[in-house]
Amino acid sequence: MPKVLPVAAIAVASSLLLTGCFASGATGAADSAVSGDKRIRVAMMQPPRSALSPLSDDAFKLSRWSTAETLVKLDAEGNARPALAEKWRRTTRLSWEFTIRNGVRFHDGTPLTAAAVARSLTAAATASPKPRILDGVGLTVEARGDTVTVSTAEADPLVPERMSSPQLSVLAAKAYRGKTVNPVGAGTGAFVLTKVNGTSSATLDRNEHYWGGAAKAPGIDVTFVPDSTARAAALRSGEADIVESVPVSQASLLDEKQITEVPMPRTNTLYLNTSKGAFKDASLRAAARRAVDAQVLVDGVYEGRADVAEGLLGPALPWAKERKGRTAATAPGKPDGASITIGTFTDRAELPEVAATLQQQLQKAGFEVKLEVREYANIETDALAGTFDAFVLSRATVLDSGDPAAYLYSDFASDGSFNIAQLSDPAVDKALRKAAGTPSGDARRAAVLAAETAVLNTDAAIPMLHERVIQGDAAHVVDSAKDPRERELVTVDTHIK
Incomplete structure (x- = not known):
């Protein structure tokens, strides 16, 4: 039987021609591998809707590729845990103070600062339309030394949890040009987004200077494959290593060892x-x-x-x-x-x-x-x-x-x-x-x-x-994330054996 993982265990742990869709033997900026030397080929279901702007649902792609990060992350129970913020506290009925992690650099080499965090959060709060995580929330942000103060118009007990939304990712200044937000080379995560080919593909290379330790895989090659039959066929043929959202109709055609029901x-x-x-x-x-x-x-x-x-x-x-x-x-x-x-x-x-x-x-x-x-x-x-x-x-x-x-x-x-x-x-x-x-x-x-x-x-x-949701992994994939919240997929530990 296909693997069916409980939520807690998960949190811990248009026809297209397939030939040529996935990069073969592609190399990125990092040619030497920490653990394994093969890039990970991923078939994603939905193409970007908003040029991978983090202010849209495309933010979840950036999160699943471990390229853009937020102040906090959620554990298996949905509790807020440190990420780009080392700690936080409620200072008034309307305000929360987040202490920004030291020693983090964006992919363009500029340092993560409280001012940079304030810029990203303010861009989200003033966007039109706002990210849905801010529906009904009047949010303002002020940088003070190595902290940012996040205030809301009304008392909000879920401010830390809100800060975990991929739509509130923190990016370098270069990402913000007028109303456009371009995440290429602007994140802080384990992989650097280096190239986006419209709605067809994306390329990411390992961030050798990642604050959380270098990733085990040298890079990720993403292809967007809306056609569900083509996605499943990519796994069967060996064209893809990880396939997102295998349709029920195709599950029986795959090796049961390749399937995880999430x-x-x-x-x-x-x-x-x-x-x-x-x-x-x-x-x-x-x-x-x-x-x-x-x-x-x-x-x-x-x-x-x-x-x-x-x-x-x-x-x-x-x-x-x-x-x-x-x-x-x-x-x-x-x-x-x-x-x-x-x-x-x-x-x-x-x-x-x-x-x-x-x-x-x-x-x-x-x-x-x-x-x-x-x-x-x-x-x-x-x-x-x-x-x-x-x-x-x-x-x-x-x-x-x-x-x-x-x-x-x-x-x-x-x-x-x-x-x-x-x-x-x-x-x-x-x-x-x-x-x-x-x-x-x-x-x-x-x-x-x-x-x-x-x-x-x-x-x-x-x-x-x-x-x-059914996720497909080739037999040689190690430690891909099976995340019920659809925030993680390829992590620092994911690699090809």
């Missing part, structure tokens, strides 16, 4: 447009909820490699089992042929099939259903603008701060930056504000679950299943 805090959800169209009617949203049979999706589309969702938060968060669930269910109405369009994207191979199955289920319930399927880069803008009546999305629920409150706010607050459901509900907003302001611990978890319940009560989102 239980992810990722939920496959049907978002319903609450502002216009058929699903402005709460009773029709309830009718859609009743029509969706998630077990069919798990058994059929995911071949049993997923878990039926009981809520928005899945088994990667064990405490989510304490939820009350929906407490104010609306009575389902009669669709009577109501016309709806469901949108989704091809980048995750299962989603078009999920949408097709939902089309059948909703048609059986009395809806008239059309599908619109594109690549994510070509559909995101329309999804956020409320173009579709419904949208199928695979969504990471603790991606940014390690805390699901940020995800819930982003997706369901009236002013959330990723509010595909176009939801504007006072009860939801109130619950989200309470969750965001509650200190870490049991009380915060209870507040988060109450906010989840408030969202579920609106039927603005129908959680269907929780995914187990």
Whole structure:
């Protein structure tokens, strides 16, 4: 059977022609290896959407390649631990002081200073749009000696955890030119990003002067392969060493020793447009909820490699089992042929099939259903603008701060930056504000679950299943990261034996 790793263990530990896609025998600035002399060839799922700007979701690529770093990182339990900041403390109700690590240099040779940290964080805080980790957060930063003071407009108990988001990576001054942020040669991590070929590939070389010790691999050669069949074929043919997000349909074609199922805090959800169209009617949203049979999706589309969702938060968060669930269910109405369009994207191979199955289920319930399927880069803008009546999305629920409150706010607050459901509900907003302001611990978890319940009560989102992302590693890969938060992939210890 394929390896299935528990979350705690994990945290510790377009067809394309494949020939010529991956660098063969490529060498970077470091020709001598610390442990092994072979570069690591990685097939990534999604191409960069914003030229690898850390202020976008591309930041997670920079993090997974160990090239851009943040002030803190998260441990297996989601607690903040030192990274570019050696320590921190809360100085006032609104302010936190971070002491910057000594002896760190950016890839261009300039030193990491408190002023450099302040510049990067200020660029994120003043960006338009802001990184979603800063949704609802008025953040200002001031450098003082070897410390930075991070202040928020309202008391925020999660400032340290927020600082772990890859979207708040600290880069050298050269990266910032007007509104553009270019990470090439500007990070502090174990690998130097030396070249980016648009949306096709990227090259990284070992940072021989990395503050955390030189990496074991001499470099990383990344190719972006949106086509899922091509990604899996790259592993089978030996063209890739590590393959991100192997689709369920391809898993059975690979050697079981090459597969690791990673239980992810990722939920496959049907978002319903609450502002216009058929699903402005709460009773029709309830009718859609009743029509969706998630077990069919798990058994059929995911071949049993997923878990039926009981809520928005899945088994990667064990405490989510304490939820009350929906407490104010609306009575389902009669669709009577109501016309709806469901949108989704091809980048995750299962989603078009999920949408097709939902089309059948909703048609059986009395809806008239059309599908619109594109690549994510070509559909995101329309999804956020409320173009579709419904949208199928695979969504990471603790991606940014390690805390699901940020995800819930982003997706369901009236002013959330990723509010595909176009939801504007006072009860939801109130619950989200309470969750965001509650200190870490049991009380915060209870507040988060109450906010989840408030969202579920609106039927603005129908959680269907929780995914187990499948990662493929060639037999000669040593110590690649299997990270449920999708922040790590190639680390200082990863190499080819």
